[in-house]
Amino acid sequence: MECSLRCVIVRAKSVFISTKEELYKNAEQFDFAMPSLAVMAAKKEAKIELSTAPFDPRFPNQNQTRYCWQSYVDYHRCRKLKGEGYEPCEYFRKCYESLCPFAWVEKWDTQREENRFPGKI
Known part of the structure; x- marks a missing residue:
């Protein structure tokens, strides 16, 4: 199963997260911890x-x-x-x-x- 950065695998199916609010709302459904995705979603994109x-x-x-x-x-x-x-x-x-x-x-x-x-x- 292929999954992009905006995708989180949850109980053998893909859930596409478009905002950090959706990420936190669906956090209890995750079978495993994904701190890197949570950190990426929580941080604002820094302009370099x-x-x-x-x-x-x-x-x-x-x-x-x-x-x-x-x-x-x-x-x-x-x-x-x-x-x-x-x-x-x-x-x-x-x-x-x-x-x-x-x-x-x-x-x-x-x-x-x-x-x-x-x-x-």
């Missing part, structure tokens, strides 16, 4: 805002490697000059986190810690 680095006219090409590198360097330069809590530096962090592969960032972080990073920060 996905964004990436905006267009930068310095890097107009499809290859965004230089944009990634420059954002990483700019972020760490900004933190060095303005301090850890300076909010505008977060713009550069968001840019490099969305553009750079995670392996590159790990490598660059390791190089910075070992004072071998090739960029001027």
Whole structure:
């Protein structure tokens, strides 16, 4: 028997739940506990805002490697000059986190810690 997210199996038959009120009204009929479905129905859907680095006219090409590198360097330069809590530096962090592969960032972080990073920060 196939059942979607809006379906709860109750005593060998399917009951389709369209609202959380129906879920709680029919809860005593469940043969087994389904906390994940109850939690999903009770929670409001959180709106997740996905964004990436905006267009930068310095890097107009499809290859965004230089944009990634420059954002990483700019972020760490900004933190060095303005301090850890300076909010505008977060713009550069968001840019490099969305553009750079995670392996590159790990490598660059390791190089910075070992004072071998090739960029001027």
